[in-house]
Amino acid sequence: MDIKIAIVDDHELMAKALSGLVEKFDGYEVIFEVSGGAAMIQRLQLQMLPDIVLLDINMPEMDGFEVSLWLKNNYPHIKVLALSMNDKEESIVKMLRNGAVGYLLKGCKPLELKQALDSVAKKGFYYTEYITSQLIRSLTPEALNNPVDQLGINDREKLFIELSCSDLTYVQIADKMCVSPRTVDGYRESVFQKMNVKSRVGMVLEAIKMQMVDLSGR
Known part of the structure; x- marks a missing residue:
């Protein structure tokens, strides 16, 4: 059975491009693309439940931090993989503390996205060396x-x-x-x-x- 993916990104072109890319990966199926947290919640309430959410951070009304925390509190079995242009240490740490199990920059190569999805699906998390170093530096x-x-x-x-x-x-x-x-x-x-x-x-x-x-x- 294919692993179900949802994409939450307010940039429609980015969402469409991501969807097309993920659909080319064996074993993955995009079940919906939405532009924000409220629309995602509506889909979940209709029992359209993904295994992994590819989540942007900078979105109007309900940003990625809020969406990730909401999922953590309401649908903890759904794994969140953050995908953002923002490489600031505080954003990475906040997303992971809010329940994200991995963090990718939007400039990553398709192969890295595939590796990240595979890792989240099999291990439950995806940590790059860069992300780990940011986390270590953030600790007291x-x-x-x-x-x-x-x-x-x-x-x-x-x-x-x-x-x-x-x-x-x-x-x-x-x-x-x-x-x-x-x-x-x-x-x-x-x-x-x-x-x-x-x-x-x-x-x-x-x-x-x-x-x-x-x-x-x-």
Whole structure:
């Protein structure tokens, strides 16, 4: 089954060009293109639910930051891939903190867009070396030096986070930790609350941002 894509961009020519490009990628289908957040919400309410939203940032009325946060709060299973001309560090960080799982510049090559979509579809996120460096620079020294202590995460919760950054299911994580699945559910709820996230993907992204885990060798 093809992965469903939605495009939210107030520049019609850009939206059409993106749609045509994505449609050429094997395994992807564009189910709608809209010019803003309000129109996107209407489509979602009609059960036109994409797997991934390609989202512009600079839009009138409801900008990309607001749209991403709204999706995070209302449709957390829909993954947001930001696509913008804006390469400012604060914009990148804000989009990722508002729930985006990746950030691409509109000047990127078609191959990079395909790689980003593939990564989001398979791994749940897409981080380039540039984006990672921007995130690291945005963190405070305290967060970089002691994120675990800062959030009040104990050793068992830290192990749970590390294992969650793999392909293991929660049941397999419970087996690895020699505890019951119910205990792992408790770790998950506690960690989600401490890290202020609502999903496993969100937890992994926050862990990467705070350098609590290193996925480079995975």
